[in-house]
Amino acid sequence: xxxxxxxxxxxxxxxxxxxxxxxxxxxxxxxxxxxxxxxxxxxxxxxxxxxxxxxxxxxxxxxxxxxxxxxxxxxxxxxxxxxxxxxxxxxxxxxxxxxxxxxxxxxxxxxxxxxxxxxxxxxxxxxxxxxxxxxxxxxxxxxxxxxxxxxxxxxxxxxxxxxxxxxxxxxxxxxxxxxxxxxxxxxxxxxxxxxxxxxxxxxxxxxxxxxxxxxxxxxxxxxxxxxxxxxxxxxxxxxxxxxxxxxxxxxxxxxxxxxxxxxxxxxxxxxxxxxxxxxxxxxxxxxxxxxxxxxxxxxxxxxxxxxxxxxxxxxxxxxxxxxxxxxxxxxxxxxxxxxxxxxxxxxxxxxxxxxxxxxxxxxxxxxxxxxxxxxxxxxxxxxxxxxxxxxxxxxxxxxxxxxxxxxxxxxxxxxxxxxxxxxxxxxxxxxxxxxxxxxxxxxxxxxxxxxxxxxxxxxxxxxxxxxxxxxxxxxxxxxxxxxxxxxxxxxxxxxxxxxxxxxxxxxxxxxx
Numbered sequence: 001x002x003x004x005x006x007x008x009x010x011x012x013x014x015x016x017x018x019x020x021x022x023x024x025x026x027x028x029x030x031x032x033x034x035x036x037x038x039x040x041x042x043x044x045x046x047x048x049x050x051x052x053x054x055x056x057x058x059x060x061x062x063x064x065x066x067x068x069x070x071x072x073x074x075x076x077x078x079x080x081x082x083x084x085x086x087x088x089x090x091x092x093x094x095x096x097x098x099x100x101x102x103x104x105x106x107x108x109x110x111x112x113x114x115x116x117x118x119x120x121x122x123x124x125x126x127x128x129x130x131x132x133x134x135x136x137x138x139x140x141x142x143x144x145x146x147x148x149x150x151x152x153x154x155x156x157x158x159x160x161x162x163x164x165x166x167x168x169x170x171x172x173x174x175x176x177x178x179x180x181x182x183x184x185x186x187x188x189x190x191x192x193x194x195x196x197x198x199x200x201x202x203x204x205x206x207x208x209x210x211x212x213x214x215x216x217x218x219x220x221x222x223x224x225x226x227x228x229x230x231x232x233x234x235x236x237x238x239x240x241x242x243x244x245x246x247x248x249x250x251x252x253x254x255x256x257x258x259x260x261x262x263x264x265x266x267x268x269x270x271x272x273x274x275x276x277x278x279x280x281x282x283x284x285x286x287x288x289x290x291x292x293x294x295x296x297x298x299x300x301x302x303x304x305x306x307x308x309x310x311x312x313x314x315x316x317x318x319x320x321x322x323x324x325x326x327x328x329x330x331x332x333x334x335x336x337x338x339x340x341x342x343x344x345x346x347x348x349x350x351x352x353x354x355x356x357x358x359x360x361x362x363x364x365x366x367x368x369x370x371x372x373x374x375x376x377x378x379x380x381x382x383x384x385x386x387x388x389x390x391x392x393x394x395x396x397x398x399x400x401x402x403x404x405x406x407x408x409x410x411x412x413x414x415x416x417x418x419x420x421x422x423x424x425x426x427x428x429x430x431x432x433x434x435x436x437x438x439x440x441x442x443x444x445x446x447x448x449x450x451x452x453x454x455x456x457x458x459x460x461x462x463x464x465x466x467x468x469x470x471x472x473x474x475x476x477x478x479x480x481x482x483x484x485x486x487x488x489x490x491x492x493x494x495x496x497x498x499x500x501x502x503x504x505x506x507x508x509x510x511x512x
Contacts, residue, residue: 237383261341
């Protein structure tokens with residue numbers, strides 16, 4: 001009996017040791033896992049807590065001073081904490097860097113954060129052999145469905161390193177290999193400069209840039225065309241439609257700005273080839289991510305080949321981050337980010353329009369309000385850019401770009417868009433600091449104009465007053481001289497013509 005108890009004791013003791021060893025190993029393993037994520041979180045939060053006076057940010061991959069990240073200041077701000085506003089700084093309104101959405105993502109820092117392990121997606125491909133995350137593709141379809149700006153059902157989706165990458169892939173895929181002459185690539189003026197610059201840079205034998213679409217509207221040569229249609233248009237925000245029609249015409253629809261923060265969503269786009277970009281949706285231009293929605297399988301395969309050979313797909317880290325961002329966009333009622341973006345852009349346009357309403361020298365594009373199916377409201381477009389026009393009276397053999405540069409504003413010249421030098425594009429999608437500085441300089445421009453008007457008005461009043469005084473003085477002199485002349489003539493008359501029958505014979509001295 002004692003032996004039985006002894007065996008039970010030994011067995012219980014052994015099991016207890018084994019269980020304790022298992023629990024200890026689990027604790028150590030969990031603690032290691034927690035430490036790994038905890039360390040990453042601590043490092044990220046330490047950097048985000050660095051104060052840059054609201055005029056800059058510190059980043060994990062930023063510059064270091066004494067081993068610690070330092071502030072990267074917004075335009076025209078300097079100092080170790082970005083608190084010093086630099087006088088007479090050149091305001092950059094050229095870049096379309098969409099950092100106006102940064103405050104939204106600061107507010108949603110927790111829900112949009114990701115932690116990437118060192119072993120994450122080390123392979124070239126996903127487990128199914130593709131270069132595209134099927135889950136991210138599903139999220140993209142859901143985003144379009146929730147906004148109602150594009151139909152994706154039954155269509156192919158391909159990823160690229162931003163819209164610029166996809167645009168050339170699309171031109172390559174649509175260009176004719178059978179034609180004896182290069183396919184003509186055209187766009188309606190004013191057009192996005194990259195269309196011309198990129199096509200000319202690659203200098204392909206299969207396609208050439210041939211300028212404004214209107215020049216080819218009545219072409220009867222049976223030439224093959226690729227028309228690039230940007231809607232809303234960059235730079236002027238107008239909704240555009242294809243101009244050219246026929247069996248020899250292919251169309252690429254650049255819908256980068258067709259989101260509720262820039263324009264009313266009037267109907268879902270349902271084109272054969274549509275291009276979108278993350279930068280204009282969430283503001284994450286640095287992630288370099290865009291997608292094309294394609295109807296034709298053959299075109300899809302040609303674009304896919306182009307992507308495989310040029311970059312072999314978009315990085316796995318980028319796709320992971322984009323999926324996380326789109327989850328935030330779709331969360332709740334799926335409207336928070338769009339409303340923030342719309343209100344920000346609407347407020348900026350309101351301020352800019354108020355200043356320019358006082359000017360006769362400068363004006364911007366006029367965009368009509370439309371019903372937005374997303375917001376169920378009548379809304380006026382809040383374009384990403386102001387297409388500023390300088391009146392001829394202010395130019396004096398200068399371009400509008402040069403006029404603005406004289407007051408430290410750098411825009412993008414109208415000539416780059418195929419327009420004339422009276423126009424310049426001003427970006428309204430940069431940070432709040434950038435917009436405030438731009439508005440300050442435009443205020444100065446308009447104030448000079450108002451002051452010129454006051455000076456001109458005062459000069460006119462003074463001149464008119466002087467002229468009136470001169471006229472009155474001259475009038476008095478004439479009257480006095482007339483009276484003197486009358487008296488002299490009456491005396492002469494009495495001497496020459498004596499009385500006859502008690503009356504003088506007189507000369508009529510009246511002056512009519």
